[in-house]
Amino acid sequence: MNNRYVVIDVETTGNAPAKGDRIIQIGAVVVENHEIVQRFSSFVNPEVAIPPFIEQLTGIDDSMVQDAPLFEEVAPTLLTMLEGAYFVAHNVLFDLNFLQEEFQRCGYATFQGPLLDTVELARLLFLQADGYQLNQLADYLGIVHENPHQADSDAEVTAHLLISLIQKLVTLPLVTLQRLQPFLTKMQSSLEEIVSDIMAEKAKTHHEERGFDYYRNVALKAYEPLQRIEEDDEPVPPHQDVLQAYATNMAYYEKRSAQEEMMDLVSEAMNDHRHAIIEAGTGVGKSLGYLIPALLYGKKEGRPIIVSTHTIQLQQQLLERDIPLLHEMMPFDFHATVLKGRNHYLCLRKFEQSLDDRSDDNYDTNLTKAQLLIWLTETEQGDVEELSLSSGGKIFWHQVKSDANSCLNHRCPWFSRCFYHRKRREAQVSDIVITNHALLFTDVKNDAQLLPAYKEVIIDEAHHVEEVVSDHFGVQTDYFQFARLLERLGLDPENGLLEKLYSLLEDVDVPEVLPLLEKLCKELPALKMEIDDLFRSLRSYVIAKNKGTMNDFGRLSYRPQASDLASTHWQAIVEMGQRVRFASKDSNTLLKKVTKALQDREEHMNTYQQGVVTDFEGVRAKLEEEYKGLFYLLHIEHEDEVTWIEVEAKGAKNAVYLFSKPISIHDLLADEYFAKKNSVILTSATLSIKSSFQYVMERLGLLDFGPITAGLPSPFNYKEQVKFMVPTDVPLINQVDQGAFIRDIAEKLHQIAHVTKGRMLVLFTSNDMLRQTYQRFKERTGNDEFVLFAQGVDSGSRARLTKNFKKFEQAILFGTSSFWEGIDIPGDDLSCLVIVRLPFTPPDSPITAARGEKLRQEGGNPFMELALPQAIIRFKQGFGRLVRSKRDRGVVFVLDRRIIDTRYGSAFIQSLPAVPLQKEKLPVLLDDLKTWLAHK
Template identity: 30%
Template sequence: MQKKDIYAVVDLETTQTSQEEGHIIQIAIAFVQNKTIINQFSTLINPGIKIPRHITQLTGITNGMVKNAPYFEEVAQTIHAMLQGTVFVAHNVNFDLPFLNTEFTRLGITPLDSVALDTVPLSQILWPTAPGYRLIDIAKFLGILHEHPHQADSDAATTAELLISILNRAQALPMVTLQLLTNLPLVLPRESKQVFADALKLNQDNPQALADYLEVIDGLAIRRFSAPAPLVQDKQAIYPAKANQKKALFGSRLTYREQQAKLMNFVEHHYNQDDLVINVAGSNALVMEAPTGMGKTLGYALPYAYLANQHEKQVVISVPTLNLQQQVVDTINDQLNSILPFETRAVSLKGRTHYLNLQSFRRALKVDEGSAALQFIKAQILVWLTETLTGDFDELNLLNPQAAFMDKLSQTANNPIGSAFYGHEFNERQHVLAHEAQFLVVNHAYLASYAHRLGPQDNQPYLVIDEPQHLPDAVIHQSRRKLDFKRWLNDVNQAEFIFSRPDEANVQDILTRIPGGRKLKNRFIESFHQLAAEIPQLETKLFRRFLLNQKEVLGNGQHDYALELPELAQFWVEQEGRVAKIHQGILDLQACLSDFLDEFSQLKNVFSIEERQALADYRRSLNLISESEKKLTLFQQDLVEFPNTSVFWLTQSLDQEGQQHLQLSGGLLHTIDYFNSRVYPHFMPVTLIGATLFTSNKSSYLYDRLNIDRDSAEVHTFDDVFDYANQSEFILVKDAVDPNDTGYVSYLAQQIDDILSHVQENTLILFNSLETIQQVYQQLQRSNVGYKNNLTILAQGITGTKGRILKRMQNEQRIVVLGANSFWEGIDLPNDKLRLVIITRLPFEQPNSIPQKAEEAFLKAQGKQPFYQSTLPKAVLRLRQGVGRLIRTPEDYGAIVMLDVRMLEKSYGKTLQHMLPKTMPQKTLDSKSVGSELVKFLKKQQSHET
């Protein structure tokens, strides 16, 4: 493709996506030459059939608009002539070009055989961090005006602008990056890959200097990195305690909020008390329940910035999710830093597997795994490296990346010090940045694992736990381990296979060229044989000790069996010799590998890329073997360190050959004393802050789970920010079917059908199980409620992932989502993105799991009532989180429908009702009245808008 070439950017609107049954209703072409739109053509087409209603809704094209338009056969020759000899371009070229050619063939016109480009995969490669690649999404990301999405003329013009951006972006890439892109065995639609070859040729003919912000290391162009300058501190800066001082500080950048100001002062005062006791774990905590919309992140970050500046301490902020990590970092670095009289910085810290390892990626570029998807990811990463300073995989928008492949790309080098990228690896960069930052932002799982590494003991950091109700669950989840004996043995066999596999590069051949290689070979083989013998024996001993006398017949699926801790402890004592042999086998493998790598790193340019990859694969298999052995050790440690707070069970299953296999699971049952021993001693007294912390006025649930001394804690709760009295409504259905009745699912489907027939707004329907979602979704599909009411019904686990479903809710109207689990919390859908929440069932945990039964037994042994000390508080928090999805901004409004009659009939229902927002109106109605009440409520709200 050359400068003189004309690109014909085509967009079709059709009655159906099927080429055989669909008909064109509009065609538009934007002609591009020398990166300029030189001409445009557009016409409506009479399809000769009625346009489906959903197509009219999508495109805005009605039957009346095409009534007097030409039929395709009337303009086909003209269109064919215009496109002849051009480069055909479309956003999804494998739809538009075949569809058009089908129409040409139907009329006896020779199909186009043009060079063709697809702007979708090119956009994915060239902007790998874009939030989405639909035309409307990528146009918004690039700042391209797109006035009428899904109308061919607007789509064609927008795609033409996108094409120009693609050509410019490709030609601006460094030559080394373009060379690597052209060398990759990329599989792209039609001739799309030619864009990179053309850009490389242009660069070679007119070489451009490498941008100052880039450097080339071992053939990779990456962003330069230098350690940040020390923070500019100002110990004379005085905290703005009074309202007028805060207003002066905020200026026009921030809005003064009275409640937020109070929160700030509580933080500053609490940690500047002269008598604050700091050496008793769990004491003198600051606990604040701050409602959504209050601005709690700035509320605690501002006073902590002054405290950190004054006392030369760091502040560790722990949040539940990775997304929230980035939000907090952005709030501090952008909003807070812009108003302070001194400098402040926030850095996000994550585990090693979140970051790209440059040496591992460089090695992967030279390997063809036979997967087009993996090569595509490599192309995206090559471009990303010219942008990213963090190397954090979470920045990327990858399409279904394979976990095993991404693990390889984060794997540390065989010889880090000898690597060309030593000192440039992204994981190292983060810790350099952290050293010069005031705020370190982590997630709860990271805090649970690395609390002891986050601050010097002689100058303890401050600790803020944001949404702390999730921290115990993160700790418990982190502690829960599964040791699958079959997988463990398979890892041993896989490592042995890579060691000596025929017809491929293997480790055994490498050893023949290494000093002492024969001895190392024998040591490796001996360790494999020892592990292959002992691991199945340990599994057999577990079965004989705990399951041999079980009376249940194991059929399909799997069965769980609880283990008594004293018996399990005795079992480990009896198997001490066998476990020691396994430990020794692992140690021998690691020692052999260390000796091997020492010798390997001394030899330069001796081994091929394939052999180096074989060694990397071998190391990974050995790491997997070691990880299983670590679980074994941790199981034994938990029995010693947490004998009263751990739970263990065996899972027995049959494979397809009828062979039985065991999985040992276990970990913490709860977090009593965990934080006092593992987290709080490394920090100043903790601040706990969140929107939903308390389950009742008297409940000790929060304090117990988080090991907080209630007597010494300073506690504050803030009034709701939003006008729930006028913006919301909570409807309890008094004649709903009990969730335990056989007709429950049918009732749900019928009631949801009726509600959706009255209300066609974005709706979130919350469930407790994916199984119930599937059953209700199937009934809704059979009743055709979506089609009848022009609604799109999406279901978690059926129509897409959570991320994709949420993206549609954020960008489309008349969307109904059936969700469970993670849909109850952490979802921000303001204003018309969500107008109705339907709660199908109170969010009680499933009672039949072994951990749940063990927790009940533990609480009973302490003389407590499991329902009121655990089950109900968890449900209250979950319900409050679900209700919190509705109102997200001061202008927002919406309604909640509760379809679980137990909230009205059971004694605990009053507790649940009492913990809703205080001013939220509650109405009790029968099932038939819900739809009309919602219509009345929404009409009233809409009248206020106008």
Template identity: 30%
Template sequence: MARAVERALRERRYLVAEAGTGTGKTLAYLVPAALSGRRVIVSTATKTLQEQIWGKDIPLLRERCGLDFAAAYLKGRSNYYCLARGAEFARAPTFAAREEAALWPVIEAWSRATETGDRSELDLPDQLHTWKDLSATAETCTGRECERYEDCFVTRARALAGQSDVLLVNHHLFFADLAMRTSRAGVEILPDYDVVIFDEAHALEEVATEYFGLQVSSYRVDELGRDALRAVGDRPDLASMMRDATGELRRAGERFFQAVADGLRTGGGGAGPQRGFGARGAPRGRTPRRGQEEESVRAPLVEELLAPCERDQARLDAALEALRELLAEAEAPQLAQIARRAGELRVELAAVTAMKEPSRVYFAEVRGRGVFLRAAPIDVAEELQARLYRRTDTVVFTSATLAAQGRFDYFRRQVGLAPEFDVDEARYPGPFDFPRQAAIVSPAAVPEPNAPGFLEAAAGAIRALTAVTDGRAFVLCTSNRNMVALHSALRDLPYQVLLQGERPKARLLEAFRAEPSVLFATASFWEGVDVPGDALSLVVIDRLPFAPPGDPVVAARLRALEAEGRDGFSELSVPAAALALRQGFGRLVRTRDDRGLVAILDRRLVTKGYGRAFLATLPKSPLLRSVEEARAWWQRGGVAPAPHRA
């Protein structure tokens, strides 16, 4: 793999390389990147991999392999303490939650001592609401006009990034930069680069869809109002007028977004609200408990949904314009920025609700306490071709899960690598002996997922399978509803029973490793979770992770394929679900010594014709049809009949 990456960098080519767990793919691209003499961006999807590369792999190459290269690690600006906003907050600290006030002295002391301003240096709760007032975003940063610009932690981090040979970022930061540098001149986040290496490249379509679209939310309106009030804290001549303007903005925003949410929940979006398993594993539905993924209700933006909100939208538009006009002549950078944000928000709200771009899909979403109106590109392929491929002659895409049924057709279509593109392709299967180390169990006695009695039968199968492996199981569900129902039915198991959301993710994994356990979880445990060794011997997956066909983005992409005379189910729905299933399967075998069972409680894997596509995408392992066969395989130590593949 290193030779293939080296050739791509030397000859300025594109490479798609699937590298299974245990391949060493990170070193395979870091070594040629360090030796290339070109500036290389390495972009990853998960924090876990970023930390591994920065804390383990890069030091290994420098200290043990003698490679001399400059590396930097750049995060999104919201991860860094903002000196200007922090000083402003300190003048009159106010906290969204009482318990957060106790953390302020710790943060304040750290802010005076830190060299990086990176919040990861502190052990802060993930959902610390106060951090929004202490960090900057693209909307709130005044850039060179800020009096603390030279001292700014983001400025210093970017200076180091500009001197690096290898720069480590995440997909969100990369695409935020790509969207900005191709739409606004002079607002780049990243330094210029020669090469991009996308690790965990299976996540690209989802992230690109987010950043190449528009989003107007209740959060943006709320934050604009709060920032506007804070910006006039030392301007008594404006304080009274600003209180009036932001009060009206808050009331108008609340009425408009509440009207959208009410229409969404009652099916005003035409197709009705969509819940279930997202295209890449994100569950959608009810508001979760603390720590669980935020589920959402989504529906297309249509006239029936927007018409009842027309008067409230006009009021919100007027409130935004009034705020903009109030500060239109302001010379202070912070005030001028508030005016600009109000104007941009007004324009974007009008664009999203006008729904005039046929290349975009328009939809509304309620997620947690937030309401979002979004315009997303139906197909990011053309966007990537225009914004990235025409500007960058060397791109490497790698992941453990890129090939569906052994081919890259689906992935290449996702990311716009058209057949006429000269792209090298390679698969590196890794060191694991899957026929010996893992078996797939699809119990014939469990009915189809939508049939009456499925959850009861699934719970019975899980009870029997955990008895085979003495617990030590992940139960990965495609919805919070199934997760809660199965956990409730099985909380009396004779092992430690854990539920996603009851504790932070890291604490759950610590408890899971400490003693035989059964962990019930959803999307965030399908990928990026590493539990090698005997602690995990069974992965249970409740059903095939199809995206709901009525999801606005999925539905638009299916319609686009059908308009071309193609079969959207076989070309989009099946490969997307098969790769998501393979991500879940990948939790089991992490080393050459791991051994265990992957139970897929969805009989369609075997009974439907498309099940062959799922089996052909999974590693070659024996297919067992009952708990009894699974017990026999386990007791034999993994010696099994021929693999499932026909």
């Protein structure tokens, strides 16, 4: 490998060289044979003033470039360095375009050599990086980045990044590099010659690299199947003995009385075949509190224990933090595995098929295929959560993910290596199976066909159970489901599965299929038009009904046979739905005939052709399922369900979503779940209302089972660690317009932030209010005063926004929905939590409205028995974001006076840990807070 690479970074006065923006600094680093052999850097006099925001970003001001050389003076040096070399940069077109513009301006020839973009290469090769900005990749690889946004430092870091990228390429198996070649030509980076050189070197050795499983011309990471652990005759000790032995051997073990009490409760519930509801406050250590006694009980009984969580984050925490600790503590060996829904896993058969499919030849698809080829050399899980896919990559994932409808099972050549079936086999020999609520209740709906047979289960984050069960026993569909499936089929013989079937018929003699395909090619576009018309009409109907009240999206609850829908518009929708029904039946009949004829001839097909037929049947079955759902939602009355439509005001003309959910799930859970299990342990930090578990028992159908209940308080000293403040000078939102309320909130947030020096999480209940407050706050404050992050405004996942928030001292994070729970920001990174409004579910939520109406009909009080308990549990979740360890200290502000001005407000306060409430005008509270923080 003797290629020469010149890594260049430029700092500039702006982003548009064609509009007069100029270079102010250049850094260049030459790499040969994986080593840096030359460096060059210089300020450049741009002959224009440097804008203030560029000065702030780079630290380069006019005085630093005043006596610097002009670009024409450094151009010869750069051109000499670049001769015969690769031009490398992080986001290569930005730096290249500036240099090309300057070369032309000064009368030099432009650079014509090959390019390498380290952003693109990192996306290809470092699939598990948190992000692809230069500082993020530097952190990921442990590269010191001394002066970000200075050209010399950025070029140096990019050079080290390039070396790591090329070294990663060199480690790839020869067969992977061979498979990569067709996709490299579609990339911006000129990798073909580099990869050819690596392949030539590898070919000389004539041996396969170790650590890989080579199969069907694909390299996978070698994998040792999990074997069931042979039972021994040693008696299983009680959890008290296990803890005592561990505490004796480990000097750093911290005894927690609430955790030990939780172990006693879990052990009692399982041994007595009882259900239990255990609220464990932050810091109790509930994960080990249930894992230790559950594992010991499961080992004693010879049965697996299922642990279900709501979030992937908690699954990972259990697997990466708690299970290793459990292995240290236990006197015996055991297996634990994570099992997710099959859509999380790559289908190797579909992926192999896609490698030779050139019908979808766009950049994102080619990049994603290349990424997955490399990922297969690294992954044992095959789980999409390991990847950072682009939006286009996520679309491609839908084509290659595992699903029940298109699985060949034992007939599949990849069956023994299938990631999903591998995880299911691991689960069958595991003592602990960690899954999620979605799969847990999908298993219930599917008559226990997915998880190993079990009698005991721990449901962590149990406050989500009602909504998950409601989702899984409801029906929903949307326009995009139909569009994606019809696109997958192909609406003409030039694309999709129809095109593949035409090709298949050239090799396999099934004469009766050809006229069926030709008929389908005529009928499918007509069906698509009917579906388009139906969903467009649904959207216009909802918008008309929501006239004057719609913001980002509109909702409309309805009952299919209700008399209030007897309008001309709705009747037209019903007729359109019937036309879709009849057209879909006709097309489905044709699709079934095609499948049947082809399946009868499968013995004459190769594996690829069998896969095409299976995929075709899978899409047909899924389409039929969606048609049935659409008919159910539009035409069938649902006595105990709520049905509604949602539309996006600014979305596509047919962006429509239809839902139906059961109004209550307590009878279903009682009969189909709790009655069939020996012991279900429900746990969370937020299950009680004013120390009572009545609400959760009623909602989940546990009243008749007499479950064990317990509230285990947090060990933290909230009186010393937390200030709880409610400003009395905040306006009530129903007494002023929203604009005035937002102006006041933004001003108060600004005052609070000055005292706490940022480090603030602000929780909203409305996306619209979040955006408006964020914008108002931004206008109110200087650019360099605070670093602001906002959910839905800044791109990135919750995890990424949280990670970026932690990097800056004076940072403020505006969050809604998912930020009320599940994020962990211990220490000084977060010292102020602001709850803007009490988290009542919006009154236009169809499921909440329907549940409230049902309660009213039964003589109950919807506000006191439903809306208030839901809001209190949500409030407790939000409050719990502040104190995550014994060392944390901070303030919680609630900017909603209802918590002190209404009779029900006390219920929120009484559900919190014992912490004094201070209510004064904001200036008085801030004076007290300054004193308290000063003594920190």
